[in-house]
Amino acid sequence: MAKIKCIGVLTSGGDAPGMNAAIRAVTRSAISRGYKVKGIYRGYEGLIHNEIKSLTTESVSGIMNRGGTMLKTARSKDFMTAKGKRKAYENLVAAGIDALIVIGGNGTLTGAKEFAEQYDFPIIGLPGTVDNDIAGTDETIGFDTSLNTIMECVDRIKDTAYSHERIFFIEVMGRDAGFLAQNSAIASGAEAALIPEDMTDADQLSEFIGRGIRKSKNSSIVIVSESPKCGAVYYSERVKKEYPDYDVRLSILGHLQRGGSPTARDRILASVLGVGAIDALEAGQRNVMVGMRHDQVVFTPFTIATKEGGKPLDKNLIRVLKELSI
Ligand code: F6P
Numbered sequence: 001m002a003k004i005k006c007i008g009v010l011t012s013g014g015d016a017p018g019m020n021a022a023i024r025a026v027t028r029s030a031i032s033r034g035y036k037v038k039g040i041y042r043g044y045e046g047l048i049h050n051e052i053k054s055l056t057t058e059s060v061s062g063i064m065n066r067g068g069t070m071l072k073t074a075r076s077k078d079f080m081t082a083k084g085k086r087k088a089y090e091n092l093v094a095a096g097i098d099a100l101i102v103i104g105g106n107g108t109l110t111g112a113k114e115f116a117e118q119y120d121f122p123i124i125g126l127p128g129t130v131d132n133d134i135a136g137t138d139e140t141i142g143f144d145t146s147l148n149t150i151m152e153c154v155d156r157i158k159d160t161a162y163s164h165e166r167i168f169f170i171e172v173m174g175r176d177a178g179f180l181a182q183n184s185a186i187a188s189g190a191e192a193a194l195i196p197e198d199m200t201d202a203d204q205l206s207e208f209i210g211r212g213i214r215k216s217k218n219s220s221i222v223i224v225s226e227s228p229k230c231g232a233v234y235y236s237e238r239v240k241k242e243y244p245d246y247d248v249r250l251s252i253l254g255h256l257q258r259g260g261s262p263t264a265r266d267r268i269l270a271s272v273l274g275v276g277a278i279d280a281l282e283a284g285q286r287n288v289m290v291g292m293r294h295d296q297v298v299f300t301p302f303t304i305a306t307k308e309g310g311k312p313l314d315k316n317l318i319r320v321l322k323e324l325s326i
Contacts, residue, residue, distance in 0.1 A: 012043030016142025025274020136300025137291025
């Protein structure tokens with residue numbers, strides 16, 4: 001195995017709070033062990049276009065508390081093509097980069113897996129996404145901050161729901177996973193959550209009306225995952241139509257869920273995993289994601305980390321919400 005002297009780092013896919021803390025950790029951990037570090041801007045897209053700059057300890061000063069990513073990010077279509085991957089490989093070699101650390105979600109890790117299958121290049125992944133939909137880690141970098149942001153938003157919306165005696169359907173992010181929706185519903189004391197993992201019944205409306213929207217409550221909050229399986233618009237419209245006495249509103253939280261200063265939990269997770277990425281390289285690990293399970297740093301092959309449905313939602317959370325929303 002060739003000796004690693006220079007490590008490249010990039011962020012790709014949707015930005016997540018804590019990505020900066022991860023970049024800082026990777027950079028400083030690598031430098032303190034004698035490696036050179038190069039930052040690749042705009043993810044795989046920037047790699048294809050050779051947007052590479054050396055990073056020093058100072059380059060990553062003062063970024064820990066900032067949301068987003070100082071390296072910028074992109075969702076690269078070109079990297080999915082053989083031509084794009086070849087160009088990326090040529091640029092890595094030309095820049096003298098011998099190993100790559102990628103920080104991102106499912107798409108980023110899948111891209112890394114495919115690249116590593118084609119080219120014999122050491123890559124380590126870090127899970128950076130608000131969705132928390134990655135196997136091999138209990139939490140992804142960004143999830144906790146986003147969850148707290150959603151909780152604060154719902155707390156505010158509850159003031160209006162209470163004052164106007166309304167039913168609010170609140171759509172939250174998560175792509176095809178209900179981690180943000182289910183957890184934020186518990187944290188904010190919502191009456192119900194609609195998540196893709198629990199869409200067993202095609203029509204859950206009567207259940208909501210019976211359970212969440214009771215006579216003894218003059219307002220209700222239903223958190224709805226953005227997954228197409230859930231349909232915040234569909235349900236809010238139906239309640240409006242079928243229960244004209246209820247005052248119904250739909251609120252879509254959108255990208256404000258992805259921004260903002262990361263929580264201490266996300267900063268610590270990102271720092272530990274960033275150091276873990278350098279540990280992984282030094283331990284001869286290749287094509288694995290570094291995650292945290294039961295308070296231990298663990299390495300999971302990309303093939304497992306990116307497996308669809310590989311990280312099941314804890315069904316106990318569904319029971320907890322139901323039991324507490326009476
Ligand atoms: O994967 C993170 C995420 O925020 C998802 O929750 C959401 O579906 C998607 O990214 C939105 O992506 P974009 O910012 O590209 O619209």
